[in-house]
Amino acid sequence: MVTRVIEDIQAVWNAYKQDQSSKALRNRLMENYLPLVRYNAERVWSKLPDGVDINDLISAGVFGLMDAIEAFDMERGVKFETYCVPRIRGAMLDELRTMDWVPRLVRSKASKLESARKQAEAELGRPPADNEVAAKMGVPLDEYEKLKSEASAVNLVSLNKKWYETDSYKDVREIDIIEDTKGEDPTLSIQKRDLMKLVTKGLNRNERLIIILYYYEELTMKEIGSTLGLSESRVSQMHSSIVNRLKEQLGRRKPEFAQ
Template identity: 45%
Template sequence: MTSKKTTGASAAASSASAASEPARRRTTSRKSPIKKSTAARHVAIEDLPTEEIWAHYSQARAEKNVQDIEAIRNILMERHFPLVKYIAERLLQTLPKSIELDDLVSAGLFGLMDAIRGFDLDRGIKFKTYCTTRIRGSILDQLRSQDWVPRLVRLKASKIDKALQRLTGRFGREPTHSELARELEMDHQELSIELQSASAKAMYSLSDKWEDRDDDSSMEKVDVLEDKKSIDPLGVLNRDDMMGFLTRSLTHKERFIIEQYYQVGHTMREIGEMLNLTESRVCQIHSNVMGRLKSLFGTKQNTMLM
């Protein structure tokens, strides 16, 4: 009697177990999604050869998948950043020593972004060939369009000017060369070099002539220099608008990069170390911000940040 009950109970348990097995399988299958997460797919794409990354990018554009387009474009930017830096370094060799590599790299990244957006994989042209001209052209356009006074020169000139103001307030007169050198913790020769560099910010000779084609007369550039004491209302409005944009529209990371680069004077690599980002990623974020500023405020937006 007991054995029959045991046998019956075992059979019932087996039957219940068998009945619940499909449910367990269904529950398990629900916990294991077939598709990988977007982040996982992007990590996998990042490890692929460049040609395959381009294939994924073309597919994302065909499907109009905005999230994938942006993510894969960032991967392509990282992959081709060394080329931007190489082109910038080559150009830097032909330019005045006062111009900084980081500024050229940032300009070159605009060209790289345009090249990525405009590249057609089906044309059979190598991307390196296609983008090299765009990168170089973007750097040259920036050099031509900007009132190119390097950031470091501006920072040093500002430092000297502040020291002059402090000492003038302290002594009730303009400081001597020795007093200024001591305040800035420089020797006489070093201060002379810095003063010469700061005074060369105008970047042109005051004795150059402007030609007036209407009456064949000419005047020297010194005659048409702006009055530094006068206020340019449009410039003030543009700067106020830009400061509002920086406050309202940028993320904390974007604002930090802009402040550290233009106000403090850190390099892209140094900022990357602070944020635990690669140098190329910092350059890319900077270029994205500058592109937005350029569309709103024109080509001289970086001089307004200094």
Template identity: 35%
Template sequence: MIGQKSHLANIDKWKQWREERKLEAKQTLIETYLPLVDYVSGRLSIGLPKNVSKDDLTSYGVMGLIDAIEKFDYERGLQFETYASWRIRGAIIDGLRQGDWVPRSVREKAKKIEEGYQKLEQQYLRSVTDAEMSQYLQITESEFQQMVQDIAVTTVCSVDDPIREEEAETRLSILIDDKAKSPESTVHDVYLKDTLALAIERLTEKERTVVSLFYYEELSLSEIAEVMSLSPSRISQLHSKAILRLRGSLSRHRTQLFQD
């Protein structure tokens, strides 16, 4: 990631903005952290349709950065760069959604595959193969691979996304350590994290590698392709299948939680 600099280096500006609401301090903070927008938008731009311009991504990202600066509480001791990156990413995804950049047919394909992974992996309690998914969808394996390739752009996953579309709880909400949590909330969070951990274990080896390199090592898809000696399109497919499997696991988690 770009050079990580503790927000404590700008503590005077944070105090001036948070306590005195000085616009000059806010502007300084925006200018200081603008490189985060370039970094996040650059990563998200990979694999997006050509009609999505880099200027659009940057514009959405700047709005996310401003939102992060307005809401960030420096006294909690959190790293601003991490918090802001979540907000920037979420703002970009929200902006793209509002622009309806993904055709309905592509979203429907993604939903079918996600539901297939959810049903079959709950049935077999393991990672299902492409052949099994193709049989479930009643298509050939080559057609399944093409479907995965078609929906690659829908799997750019925002931590500000709701865990389920009709609910307000987001992936970001389970990462931020709220100071006071009810016992029920704590049990829910532990269960959710365990569910995700198990889901990641069930990914294929290549899918786990892609997830690790993309989300933890923060390599781009093209860099991952070079590391793994695979084509960028193949890496995109692996990423898409991994995200759809994880989404299916989250959906199962929510269903089981409410049934209990």
């Protein structure tokens, strides 16, 4: 059976080399050698850090296999498996280089900077200042600052990096777990609304507006006066009166908040 398969694939090779324009023959060869792509992709992927998708390596390896099939010379007497593996792995490594946008020189600088920082920290017994690390590296402080800025690029993370796998069709990525620092906490928003209701309960319209405009909208007394058609001194007087009343009310209700 194995001999028959080998004979069949050899026949495909012979036919393809006579007509390399035949996509059907080329695809038959690719299907036959596709396990080589996956095998080499898994070997390369096992040595890589988290965040690299094995499917990207397989895709690159398929193109490497395609190039190898087109360039293979059957007359040389070399087994195709021996010939194609370096091309497959080379295509995968080229893909990794395009994925890693941080130049090697930057990584080298970052490594030297971190090494100097660790040495300085070991000697000083505390985290070193920038000028101390610069002295350890033997470079001026402004040059060190430039080095530090360039090296910071190494620490950037892909937002498409896989965070963890789930049972669903979609894995959780880095972008899915980043905190939105500009977004308002809904719990805090509800608390602020409830507090505003508590504070403004029993106040007339102008008094409520003074509290809302001053503490929530952060307007000045003068701006509030212009809005309500009152003088700045009158707004200030009303504000002091409201605050004193609220202190008295909250003081009476203190036992409720202690429970």
